Each structure stands twice: as structure tokens, then as C-alpha cells.
Amino acid sequence: MLYYGYFAAFETLWGGQTPGKRAVGLRVISVTGQPITAFDALLRNLLRIVDQMPGIYAVGVLSIFFTARNQRLGDLVAGTVVVQEHSLPEEGLQATPATATRLGAARLTVAEVEVIQTFLTRRADLPESLRRRTAGQLADRLRTRLELPAGSYRDDEALIEVIAGEYRRR
Numbered sequence: 001m002l003y004y005g006y007f008a009a010f011e012t013l014w015g016g017q018t019p020g021k022r023a024v025g026l027r028v029i030s031v032t033g034q035p036i037t038a039f040d041a042l043l044r045n046l047l048r049i050v051d052q053m054p055g056i057y058a059v060g061v062l063s064i065f066f067t068a069r070n071q072r073l074g075d076l077v078a079g080t081v082v083v084q085e086h087s088l089p090e091e092g093l094q095a096t097p098a099t100a101t102r103l104g105a106a107r108l109t110v111a112e113v114e115v116i117q118t119f120l121t122r123r124a125d126l127p128e129s130l131r132r133r134t135a136g137q138l139a140d141r142l143r144t145r146l147e148l149p150a151g152s153y154r155d156d157e158a159l160i161e162v163i164a165g166e167y168r169r170r
Contacts, residue, residue, distance in 0.1 A: 004045050011041040015114065025085040031069070032079075033122060033134070035114070040078045047074035085121060104146045105167035112145070116164050123157070135160060 010018040016028035016036050028036050028044070036044075051060030051072045060072035069081045108116075119138055123131050139156035142148070142163055153159040 004048055007048065008038075008041045008045040011036060011045070012038040016041075021082075026082055027085055028075075028080050028082050029118070029122075030079055031081050033118065033126070035118065036078075036080055040080050044074035044078035044080050047072075047077055050074075083122065083125070103148065103163055103166050105163045107146065108163075108167060112142075113164075113167055116142075116160055116167075120160065120164055132156075 007018055011021075011028050014022065017026070021027060028041070030036055030040065048060075051057060051063070051074055053059045060074075063072050063076065064070045067076065069075075071081055075081055115138065119134060123135070126134065135156040139153075139159045142159065143150060146163070148159075153162065
């Protein structure tokens with residue numbers, strides 16, 4: 001329980017990361033791009049028992065080679081994938097002086113900021129249609145949450161970037 005619980009506990013509490021994953025810039029997420037749940041973390045790590053057979057992770061390594069998303073069996077069953085974190089370029093997140101403090105990013109919860117960060121970090125890996133749709137949904141929620149007028153930014157991703165930049169500077 002200690003061995004498998006270590007992975008499940010850290011991945012649940014640290015947003016899909018263990019100390020090792022954090023050190024090398026990896027994170028476990030749902031195949032839909034959302035953060036994993038405690039159930040996802042528990043399920044993927046219980047199947048580590050099968051993945052490590054016959055003691056050298058042969059089953060897990062083989063499944064990584066034969067799946068499109070390089071998933072081990074635990075990831076396939078739990079609907080998760082391990083991704084490389086990408087750092088965000090600061091210059092892409094700078095708000096213009098006119099909008100630097102008036103959007104109200106400080107009112108966002110930590111969970112809302114994590115969703116923004118996750119989208120901005122992984123958007124380059126999304127197919128264009130899914131990227132636009134996800135940006136639109138996220139921007140609509142942010143406009144509602146921050147009481148922003150519709151159409152006040154050139155596109156949805158620009159709004160998300162400005163809000164992220166404002167939040168970072170606060």
C-alpha cells in the first residue's frame with residue numbers, strides 16, 4: 001500500500017505530479033486535458049501492479065510503445081496521460097497598461113487559475129478545432145466570472161493570456 005499509495009497520494013494532492021515528475025517537468029492529466037481526480041490517480045496506480053510485470057515494467061513499456069499517446073495500461077484504464085509541462089513565455093502574457101488591473105484576475109480562485117495555466121501550457125498540443133472550442137468555453141466562463149463585456153478582446157486566447165498575465169503580476 002505504501003508503494004502504490006505514494007504515487008496515488010502525490011498525484012491527487014499535487015495536481016498530477018509526484019516529486020519526481022515535478023523535478024523533470026511531467027504531469028498526469030485526463031485524456032480530455034482536465035486535472036486527474038483522486039479516483040483516476042488510484043486506478044492508474046493500482047494497475048502499476050500489472051504494468052511492472054514481470055518485475056521490469058515490461059508490460060508497461062510494451063503498452064507505451066503500442067499506444068498512440070504512449071500510455072501504460074494504468075493510463076489506458078484510468079483515461080489519463082503523462083505530459084511534459086511547457087513553460088509559458090512571459091512576453092506572451094503581458095497585459096497592456098490599460099488592462100493591467102481592471103479585469104479583476106485577483107478575484108479568481110486557485111482552481112480557476114490552474115485551469116487557465118493548464119490550457120495555456122497545453123494549447124499547442126491540441127488540435128486546432130479543439131483548441132479554439134476550449135479557449136471559447138474558458139473565455140466565456142472568465143467573462144461571466146469577471147463580469148467582462150463580450151467581444152472586448154481580439155480573440156478568446158488573447159483574453160485568457162491577459163487575465164493570466166494580470167494574475168501573475170498581482
